[in-house]
């Protein structure tokens with residue numbers, strides 16, 4: 001059966017490297033043809049969610065690693081909902097000041113301006129100082145995770161899977177998680193790989209697969225299954241099953 005909802009990571013999964021191409025729209029077309037829905041689950045900022053939902057048929061975006069949910073209300077207006085308490089949002093603001101004092105040379109990603117529940121450092125900026133940055137974050141009970149583009153950090157108990165379950169419980173009560181699927185490519189998808197049965201890693205996940213404690217149920221292989229091509233091939237296979 002074709003999945004009722006397709007949950008998917010964005011960078012490296014729906015994009016090829018960083019490129020958004022015609023393949024992305026082929027995925028959207030196939031999902032629409034099958035009367036299914038796409039929910040993007042990304043480490044990108046909440047403002048990216050507004051863009052994606054304004055210009056495509058994507059029904060909801062869980063962003064900032066599971067800290068924010070963007071959806072349409074009953075009037076069709078785009079709404080944001082923070083999935084963690086104000087207290088944690090304020091603790092994060094305070095930590096950013098400490099980070100700047102300790103590492104004045106480490107700038108936040110430009111899209112941190114549009115972030116609410118987390119902040120990000122470009123991976124290439126963070127990489128040379130990774131151990132020191134992680135040490136400061138550990139000392140202040142700040143969580144962090146790396147996608148293929150960013151080192152993200154946040155306060156509180158959020159992850160991609162919790163964001164997905166919140167969406168199902170509050171916006172798609174009739175849908176069972178067993179009837180959904182998840183596509184991902186990186187370490188920040190691990191909470192979903194751990195908790196959900198129906199998960200697929202696109203073939204570029206090979207670069208981090210040995211670092212994952214919890215791996216996707218299906219791991220695609222071959223260059224023809226990288227990122228969005230893997231998503232499209234797998235959905236096409238499911239549509240013909």
Ligand SMILES: [Mg+2]
Pocket residue numbers: 009010011012013147148184185186
């Ligand atoms: Mg990714």
